[in-house]
Amino acid sequence: MVVFALFVISKAGGLIYNREFHSGLSKLTSNDYLMLAGSFHGMHAITKQLCPAPSLPAHPSSNAAVLAPSPFSNRATGIEVLESSHFRIQCFQTLTGTKFLLFTEPQQPNIDSMIRKIYELYADFVMKNPFYTVEMPIRCEKFDRALDGFVKVRS
Amino acid sequence: MVLYAFYMFDRHTECIYSRRWTPPSQAASSKNARPQSGSSTTSNGDAPPVRRPMSQSDDEKLIFGLVFSLRNMVQKLGGEDDTFLSYRTAEYKLHYYETPTRMKFVMLTDTKQNNLRPYLHQIWANLYVEYVVKNPLAPVEHPAGIGVANEMFERGLEAFITAVLPP
Numbered sequence: 001m002v003v004f005a006l007f008v009i010s011k012a013g014g015l016i017y018n019r020e021f022h023s024g025l026s027k028l029t030s031n032d033y034l035m036l037a038g039s040f041h042g043m044h045a046i047t048k049q050l051c052p053a054p055s056l057p058a059h060p061s062s063n064a065a066v067l068a069p070s071p072f073s074n075r076a077t078g079i080e081v082l083e084s085s086h087f088r089i090q091c092f093q094t095l096t097g098t099k100f101l102l103f104t105e106p107q108q109p110n111i112d113s114m115i116r117k118i119y120e121l122y123a124d125f126v127m128k129n130p131f132y133t134v135e136m137p138i139r140c141e142k143f144d145r146a147l148d149g150f151v152k153v154r155s
Numbered sequence: 156m157v158l159y160a161f162y163m164f165d166r167h168t169e170c171i172y173s174r175r176w177t178p179p180s181q182a183a184s185s186k187n188a189r190p191q192s193g194s195s196t197t198s199n200g201d202a203p204p205v206r207r208p209m210s211q212s213d214d215e216k217l218i219f220g221l222v223f224s225l226r227n228m229v230q231k232l233g234g235e236d237d238t239f240l241s242y243r244t245a246e247y248k249l250h251y252y253e254t255p256t257r258m259k260f261v262m263l264t265d266t267k268q269n270n271l272r273p274y275l276h277q278i279w280a281n282l283y284v285e286y287v288v289k290n291p292l293a294p295v296e297h298p299a300g301i302g303v304a305n306e307m308f309e310r311g312l313e314a315f316i317t318a319v320l321p322p
């Protein structure tokens with residue numbers, strides 16, 4: 001089980017965190033990574049627009065209707081999983097628009113739960129860090145260490 | 156199994172064949188009816204609330220640009236021999252196949268579908284090559300799709316899709 005890298009893209013499309021866990025992807029310059037993150041942000045928006053399926057009406061039977069209507073319920077999502085012959089990108093977008101990109105091997109189970117756990121780590125060690133400014137590159141040692149611990153235990 | 160659309164692009168970036176199984180206006184109108192409150196808080200690429208519905212050729216250009224950039228991104232990250240296979244959103248899945256001559260085949264289906272790359276390869280080998288390339292009356296290049304949508308090809312595609320992807 002191999003996790004290649006993690007990217008965090010801010011809601012404006014900037015790369016705010018970039019970490020490689022395992023070599024396997026080509027080495028790129030940091031400028032290239034910034035460019036890739038920016039173009040991924042754009043492509044994510046396009047895939048949202050392309051949605052060919054008619055939007056499904058909300059399930060009246062589910063208890064979601066009892067709660068307050070969510071502004072996010074019938075919003076199309078962009079790319080969630082991208083597959084290529086050498087790797088797989090899982091993308092998780094938070095409600096505020098921050099995107100987490102996890103690069104893994106093509107046959108990797110449970111990335112969904114893994115990426116949510118990483119989001120949790122981000123919330124704990126980045127968002128709760130009083131010295132962190134939002135939308136700026138993440139330089140939090142505790143986040144790095146927690147990620148290391150989490151990813152290494154699983155591989 | 157739901158099939159939404161099928162596109163073919165030639166090496167000059169032009170869409171030479173497209174087919175949809177869903178009315179395009181439906182998707183566009185439902186998007187306009189989307190509540191605006193969700194898009195007010197974030198700037199993550201949401202469309203402006205009022206937008207004219209996209210025409211079919213706009214869609215084609217958007218899809219071409221998208222698969223082209225995704226393919227380049229994948230090759231940049233995974234090396235020259237890496238190929239882009241598919242992506243999935245919560246609503247649909249896009250399958251991609253590129254021939255050595257840089258023709259691109261794109262299919263949009265529902266999300267539960269496994270990778271359709273072998274089928275796209277078969278459409279190229281058994282239908283496109285047989286009925287379009289080997290057709291003596293078809294031009295070598297297909298500007299604006301001339302010569303592709305002939306009767307044999309259409310019928311073959313119809314039969315192939317109902318055979319391998321039963322509704």
